[in-house]
Amino acid sequence: MTNSIAIVLALVIAGAMLVDLYAYGADHMIYLGKKLFELIEWVAFWR
Known part of the structure; x- marks a missing residue:
């Protein structure tokens, strides 16, 4: 990506x-920002 x-x-x-x-x-x-942070924490758990 340039x-x-x-x-x-x-x-x-x-x-x-x-x-x-x-x-x-x-x-x-x-609300969407809070859900985004929850998703980031969940994905970091699986890393």
């Missing part, structure tokens, strides 16, 4: 998150 592709991908993801936060608020983003 740097330009990574930058564009990061901007697209950040833009999608901003639109989502504007449309629906931050409550479900906090």
Whole structure:
């Protein structure tokens, strides 16, 4: 992956998150963040 592709991908993801936060608020983003941390801990257990 080149740097330009990574930058564009990061901007697209950040833009999608901003639109989502504007449309629906931050409550479900906090929930998804907590679930992401649980997933990371679970995957680290199996490592």
